[in-house]
Amino acid sequence: MISDRLKSSLKREFDQSLMAKLGLSIALVIILVATFAPILATHHPGQTGHFDEEGSSYPPIGFDYQTHAWEDGDDGRERIPHTVQPTSEHVLGTNNLGQDVYSRMLFGARTSLLVGLIGTGLAAAFGVPFGLVAGYFGGRTDDSMMRVADIMLAFPSLVLAIALIGVFGRSVQYIPDPIVMAGFAEGMPEYAVLPGTVTLVVALVNWVWFARVARGEALAIRNEEYVKAARSLGASNWTVLRKHVLPNSLTPIIVLATIQVAAIILLESSLSYLGFSGTTLSWGYEISQGQDYLRTAWWISTIPGVAIVLAVISINLLGDWLRDALDPNIEGEGGV
Amino acid sequence: MSLAKFLIKRTLQGIFVVWGVVTITFGLRAIAPGDPVDLIVDPATSPEIRQQVREEMGLDQPLLIQYIEYLQGILVGDLGFSYQSRRDVTTMVIERVPATLELAIAATIVAIVIAIPLGVISATRRHEPSDYGATMFSLVGISTPNFWLGIMLILVLSVQFGLFPVSERPVGFVEAVTVLVTTGYFNDLITWFRHMTLPALTLGTYFTALITRLTRSGMVDELGKPYVTATEAKGLPSVLIRYKHVLRNTMIPIITVLGLQLGTLIGGAVITEWVFDWPGLGTRLINALYAGDWPVIQGVLIFIGIGFVVINIVVDSLYAYLNPRVVDE
Numbered sequence: 001m002i003s004d005r006l007k008s009s010l011k012r013e014f015d016q017s018l019m020a021k022l023g024l025s026i027a028l029v030i031i032l033v034a035t036f037a038p039i040l041a042t043h044h045p046g047q048t049g050h051f052d053e054e055g056s057s058y059p060p061i062g063f064d065y066q067t068h069a070w071e072d073g074d075d076g077r078e079r080i081p082h083t084v085q086p087t088s089e090h091v092l093g094t095n096n097l098g099q100d101v102y103s104r105m106l107f108g109a110r111t112s113l114l115v116g117l118i119g120t121g122l123a124a125a126f127g128v129p130f131g132l133v134a135g136y137f138g139g140r141t142d143d144s145m146m147r148v149a150d151i152m153l154a155f156p157s158l159v160l161a162i163a164l165i166g167v168f169g170r171s172v173q174y175i176p177d178p179i180v181m182a183g184f185a186e187g188m189p190e191y192a193v194l195p196g197t198v199t200l201v202v203a204l205v206n207w208v209w210f211a212r213v214a215r216g217e218a219l220a221i222r223n224e225e226y227v228k229a230a231r232s233l234g235a236s237n238w239t240v241l242r243k244h245v246l247p248n249s250l251t252p253i254i255v256l257a258t259i260q261v262a263a264i265i266l267l268e269s270s271l272s273y274l275g276f277s278g279t280t281l282s283w284g285y286e287i288s289q290g291q292d293y294l295r296t297a298w299w300i301s302t303i304p305g306v307a308i309v310l311a312v313i314s315i316n317l318l319g320d321w322l323r324d325a326l327d328p329n330i331e332g333e334g335g336v
Numbered sequence: 337m338s339l340a341k342f343l344i345k346r347t348l349q350g351i352f353v354v355w356g357v358v359t360i361t362f363g364l365r366a367i368a369p370g371d372p373v374d375l376i377v378d379p380a381t382s383p384e385i386r387q388q389v390r391e392e393m394g395l396d397q398p399l400l401i402q403y404i405e406y407l408q409g410i411l412v413g414d415l416g417f418s419y420q421s422r423r424d425v426t427t428m429v430i431e432r433v434p435a436t437l438e439l440a441i442a443a444t445i446v447a448i449v450i451a452i453p454l455g456v457i458s459a460t461r462r463h464e465p466s467d468y469g470a471t472m473f474s475l476v477g478i479s480t481p482n483f484w485l486g487i488m489l490i491l492v493l494s495v496q497f498g499l500f501p502v503s504e505r506p507v508g509f510v511e512a513v514t515v516l517v518t519t520g521y522f523n524d525l526i527t528w529f530r531h532m533t534l535p536a537l538t539l540g541t542y543f544t545a546l547i548t549r550l551t552r553s554g555m556v557d558e559l560g561k562p563y564v565t566a567t568e569a570k571g572l573p574s575v576l577i578r579y580k581h582v583l584r585n586t587m588i589p590i591i592t593v594l595g596l597q598l599g600t601l602i603g604g605a606v607i608t609e610w611v612f613d614w615p616g617l618g619t620r621l622i623n624a625l626y627a628g629d630w631p632v633i634q635g636v637l638i639f640i641g642i643g644f645v646v647i648n649i650v651v652d653s654l655y656a657y658l659n660p661r662v663v664d665e
Contacts (some may be wrong), residue, residue: 148356269484
């Protein structure tokens with residue numbers, strides 16, 4: 001599908017853009033980390049109770065913090081100042097339940113990427129055909145189909161998503177982890193967790209963007225000479241849609257899909273922050289856990305947020321690169 | 337097509353969308369799991385009393401009858417009663433509107449005030465450090481989840497430096513201004529401002545970043561056009577050219593995109609309210625969802641849907657008025 005001209009355009013933009021290189025590097029690191037989480041992790045992500053001798057959470061390496069401990073004194077139990085030192089055992093510290101933050105970040109990357117990629121795929125699989133049919137046939141078909149899309153757009157995506165989860169409930173799917181099954185990572189979870197409802201819901205909420213873009217493309221393409229030629233040669237609507245309209249509208253759809261992965265990762269983190277996800281192995285959920293401990297354990301909320309920002313930035317940079325390379329009419333914004 | 341005809345067409349479409357929103361939210365409640373009677377009375381009460389409650393709430397009727405009655409109620413502004421508190425849903429929704437509206441407006445003001453000068457500076461000093469700074473800021477801004485940003489603002493500005501309160505909204509803007517006007521007492525307005533700052537920054541950052549991006553790219557396009565060279569050749573001061581002519585032409589696409597992003601603003605307000613325990617529609621919605629209180633969920637969703645449709649019609653009409661070619665398309 002990708003022509004040589006497109007390949008060279010992609011390469012030229014990539015060579016010129018520092019931002020594209022940065023985006024691709026971060027994205028690759030996150031993909032690798034998510035894939036090999038069981039090997040890279042130092043602890044089982046669900047294992048609790050990693051506290052110091054006074055029962056305090058460990059801070060990340062390079063930080064210590066003041067808290068209080070209790071000791072038996074002359075007048076019963078006494079409150080004494082206590083400094084918590086980091087340990088090389090837990091490089092990013094431990095959370096309020098005494099779970100290893102570093103290991104949880106690795107497994108959280110899996111949740112974000114799985115929901116982001118599968119959610120985008122489902123949204124495109126539904127939205128693109130919908131939009132292409134509406135745009136290609138036009139007229140009444142287009143009108144009535146786009147009214148359905150209007151209704152979807154009248155709900156803010158986060159609001160519609162939480163309402164749908166309210167209906168469907170929270171569910172998770174367990175996917176066997178080949179790395180652990182093959183015995184490469186002793187003592188790690190044997191299943192990767194996919195929050196099924198969330199994945200479905202983000203697709204149900206975001207398909208309409210694919211429908212809009214695909215429709216716009218189909219509207220333009222249906223009047224092109226080559227479509228008219230194909231039809232006068234007797235090609236059926238189905239053939240024209242599949243062989244001419246779809247391939248020629250792919251460019252903006254690919255750019256949109258990239259941006260959608262980032263949008264869906266943000267949406268997933270919001271949903272799991274609000275507790276609607278069904279899995280606790282998620283960056284957003286971890287942020288909500290830390291919110292009650294900001295006075296002492298600042299890192300519990302801070303670190304997963306940094307992970308989300310890095311992931312989303314890298315995907316947005318890749319989206320900018322694709323857009324600049326595939327669509328020469330749009331002036332680049334990243335521009336570095 | 338005349339402007340009046342265009343308006344009528346858009347309004348009819350809007351009514352259709354509102355009907356769709358009402359129907360979908362009703363459908364969601366119909367398929368939601370759980371028996372609402374359990375929320376109203378103790379699950380251990382006798383079946384007779386449960387049946388009585390069911391009849392009082394009209395829940396024993398066939399779905400179609402319930403739907404028609406619900407539609408009739410909406411026409412007169414009646415959204416039914418909360419399962420949980422038995423309060424009137426219309427009141428429960430309306431009383432939360434000012435807090436959300438204040439938050440959304442404050443965030444929009446933050447965004448416009450920061451973003452437009454930033455975008456202009458960025459576009460007129462391309463490939464200089466200030467441009468790179470603005471570009472980096474907008475990239476990070478659109479990539480940061482706003483609930484996390486809110487928590488980080490609390491961590492640094494409230495917990496570490498104690499500059500702003502952590503949460504809640506002790507006084508509304510209208511009350512604070514009323515107090516100021518009637519008694520000359522400033523403190524309420526200051527309290528309002530201190531509580532509003534962090535939520536408004538939290539919600540406004542994404543839009544600041546987005547508008548900075550749009551302003552920059554729009555300005556870059558416009559600055560390359562012949563009329564700019566012409567006005568420069570005429571000797572007009574560059575400040576005048578930038579802010580009067582170029583920026584005005586850049587604003588049209590910005591307004592369009594902002595109209596499309598209204599949903600993001602409302603969705604962002606919902607989660608921002610949750611972070612700051614802000615008594616708006618968002619906290620009402622999420623609490624109702626945790627409780628399974630569907631009349632309240634429906635009420636908030638329908639209200640948001642109507643607001644969205646109305647604002648879109650207003651934006652479209654403004655747009656059609658400014659740019660009559662839209663009407664013909």
